Amino acid sequence: MAGHSQFKNIMHRKGAQDKKRAKIFARHTREIMVAARSGLPDPEQNSALRNAIMSARVANMPKDNIDRAIKRVAGGEEVANYEDVRYEGYGPGGVAVIVEASTDNRNRTASEVRAAFSKLGGALAETGSVSFMFDRVGVITYPLETADADSMFEAAAEAGADNVETLEEQHDIICDPDDFATVRDALNERFGAPSELGLQWRPQNTVSLTEDQASTMLKLIDVLDESDDVQNVSANFEIDDEIMAKLTAG
Template sequence: MAGHSHWANISAKKGVIDKKRGKLFGKLSRAIIVAAQSGGGDPTTNLRLRYAIDKAKKASMPKDNIDRAVKKGCGEAGGENYEELLYEGYGAAGVAVLCDILTENRNRTAGEIRKIFEVHNGNLGATGCVAWMFDRKGQFLVPVEGNDEEALFEIAVEAGAEDVREAGDSFEILCDPDLFDAVNAALEERGIETTSSDITRVPANTVELDATDGMKVLKLIDALEDQDDIQNVIANFNISDDIMEELAESM
C-alpha cells in the first residue's frame, strides 16, 4: 500500500513532534524504571532494559537521566512503583486504539483516559475488545531515502524478518519479537540507521479514513499521547498522503 501514510509512519513522524512537548523524557524514564525493576539494572542481561535505553538514546535523552532512571528502578534513588496496563477503545469510524500504560494510580488514569476518549468522539472499551485485532511484532522503520529496498529486504530476511514493505517515506521491517535483537544487530552491522525500532503491536487490518474522520482520530491520538501515564498509542488506520497533507495544514 505504498503512497499511504501508514500508522507506523505517522507514529514515527509524531514522535519528532512529541520531543518538543517536553514529556518524552519523562515517559522514557518511566519505561527504563519499570524495565530495571522487572529484570535488574544490567542491560547486557536485561533485554527489556537494553531496548528502553536504546530508545532513550535515539531520542537524545541525556546519559545522566538514563542512569538516574536505572538507579530508581533498582531501588537506589527513591524507586517508584508503576503498574503496567493495556487500555483498549474505539475512535471515530470504528478505529481500534490500544494504549500501553505505566501508572502508580490506575483509578485516576482510567478516569482521565475515559474522558479523553469521550471528548474526542470515541469510547474506552472493555479488556480484550480490540487487542485481538493486533499482532505483537518487532518493528523497524528505515528511511526510504538513501536505502535500496531489495538490499534491505535481503539483509532483514536473512536475519529472520518476516516482511519489508514501503510505508510512506519509510521502509517498515517486521519480525517475530524473539528475533528483534538479531534483526537489529544485522541492521547495525550494515550501518543502516532506523528512525524507529521497537517491539509493538501491528494491526492485522486497517481502516481507511477520510479528512473528517482522520482529523477526529488524529486529535484523539494527540490527546492520548499527551497524557503522562500513556507510554504508547497504537491504532489501525491509514490516511492517504493527500489527505494527510491537508490535515497537517489545519492542525
C-alpha cells in the same frame, strides 16, 4: 494517507507529537526504569532494558540521564512504581484503538483515558475486544540511505526478520516479538543504531474515515497523547490524502 506512515498504520508516539525535550526524556526515563525493574538492571543481561536504552539514544537522550535512571532502580532508591497497562476501545467511525500507558496510578490513568474517549465520540471496551484485529510485531527502522533494498532485505533475512518494507524515506524491518532482540542486535552490529525501534500493534485491516471523522479521530489521539502516562496510541484507520491535506493546512 494511510495512518501515520505509508504502511496503513497509525502510531503516535509520545515525543513524536510533543517536541519538548523534557517530556520526551521523561517518557524514556520511565521506560528504562520499568525495564530495569523487570529483570536485572544490567543491559547485557536484560534485553528489555537494552531496548529501552537504545530507544532513548535514538531520541538523543544524554547518557548521564540514562545511567541515572538505571542507578535509581539498581540502588533501591524510592521511586514511583510504574507498571505497563493497556486500554482498548473504539473511536469515531468504529476505529479500533489501543492505548499503551505506563503508570504509578491505574485509577488516574484509566480516568484520563476514559474521559478522552467519551469527550470525542469514542468508548472504552474490554481488554482483548479490539487487539485481535492487530498483529503484534517488532519494527526496526533505518533511513533509506543506510543500504539499498536488496542489501537490507538480505541482512534482515539473515538476522531472522520476517519482512522488510522499503518506503520513500526508510526501511522498516518486521519481525516476530520473540525474535526482536536477536534481529535488533544483528542489524545494530551491521548498520549501527536504527532511527526507531520497538514493538507495534499493526492493524490487519483499516477503516476509511470521512473528513469529520478523521478530524475527531486526530483530536482524540492528541488528547490521549497529552497524558504523561500514555506511551503509544495505535489505531486501524486510514485517511485519504486529500482529506489529510485539508486537516493539516495552515
